[in-house]
Amino acid sequence: MGNEYRIALAGNPNTGKSTLFNALTGLRQHTGNWAGKTVSMAQGSVPFKDKVFQLVDLPGTYSLFSNSKDEEVARNYIVFEKPDVTLVVLDATSLERNLNLALQVLEMTKNVVICINLIDEAEKQGIKINEKLLMNRLGVPVIKISARNKIGFPLLLDTIDRIITGAIECHPAQMKYSDEIEEQIRKIEPKVREMVGDRISSRWVSLRLLDGDEALLNELNKRFVPEGVR
Incomplete structure (x- = not known):
């Protein structure tokens, strides 16, 4: 409805x-x-x-x-x-x-x-x-x-x-990490964005991938990667 x-x-x-x-x-x-x-x-x-x-x-x-x-x-x-x-x-x-x-x-x-x-x-x-x-x-x-x-x-x-x-707009504060982590995010975020578009936060996905979150990687593969190219 x-x-x-x-x-x-x-x-x-x-x-x-x-x-x-x-x-x-x-x-x-x-x-x-x-x-x-x-x-x-x-x-x-x-x-x-x-x-x-x-x-x-x-x-x-x-x-x-x-x-x-x-x-x-x-x-x-x-x-x-x-x-x-x-x-x-x-x-x-x-x-x-x-x-x-x-x-x-x-x-x-x-x-x-x-x-x-x-x-x-x-x-x-x-x-x-x-x-x-x-x-x-x-x-x-x-x-x-x-x-x-x-x-x-x-x-x-x-x-x-x-x-x-839309009467209230949310602008969540973005956590800042160490210079080294922020640099790694800048490197991989464009590739992540190619995969997920604007459907989910590419910055958040980048952080989780840098942390080695295999469960999330598997979920992304299921949802965003066509079966023929997995």
């Missing part, structure tokens, strides 16, 4: 990602296995204004490399299935540890919302988070929420809607 949009939920385990999913979708959800995978996923719908957001609860992971099946599945969904918006759920009480995953997602895709969950718990511990500063640094919307108490939901849903309509 023309008014349905896919929203992926990514996050470390125990950040309240599934609590957010359950609170937003209520009874409008179901669980099933990924095609060809043993990893299960939950999907649910959220009607908002004239649209329906189809939420996909990705496996909880600490990174999006290829260290486990969960990581691979979550990463492949964001990169290859291209959800309209990706929500990255962070724990407000462990923000520094959680930001690693957020920075990885920002390298992979453009339309990202950072959801800082458990904000009520953080306030009890005297933790103050300047979401506007984070927004300026990261280049994407940052929303403080409490999934358990449904705090921040109207702003979160409105932000997703405004990204979809």
Whole structure:
């Protein structure tokens, strides 16, 4: 349907990602296995204004490399299935540890919302988070929420809607690496771009290939290389 949009939920385990999913979708959800995978996923719908957001609860992971099946599945969904918006759920009480995953997602895709969950718990511990500063640094919307108490939901849903309509443009901050790594990226990125075009981030693919990510290389071969030339 023309008014349905896919929203992926990514996050470390125990950040309240599934609590957010359950609170937003209520009874409008179901669980099933990924095609060809043993990893299960939950999907649910959220009607908002004239649209329906189809939420996909990705496996909880600490990174999006290829260290486990969960990581691979979550990463492949964001990169290859291209959800309209990706929500990255962070724990407000462990923000520094959680930001690693957020920075990885920002390298992979453009339309990202950072959801800082458990904000009520953080306030009890005297933790103050300047979401506007984070927004300026990261280049994407940052929303403080409490999934358990449904705090921040109207702003979160409105932000997703405004990204979809183009009222908000995301400009994810680009991580800078050492001069040596940046030089290697410059060398191989043009060849990567010839293969993937603008369908996925050629810079991100270049980084992963420099890191020796064989699982990603196999996935790229399956998706982008014609059978006759493999």
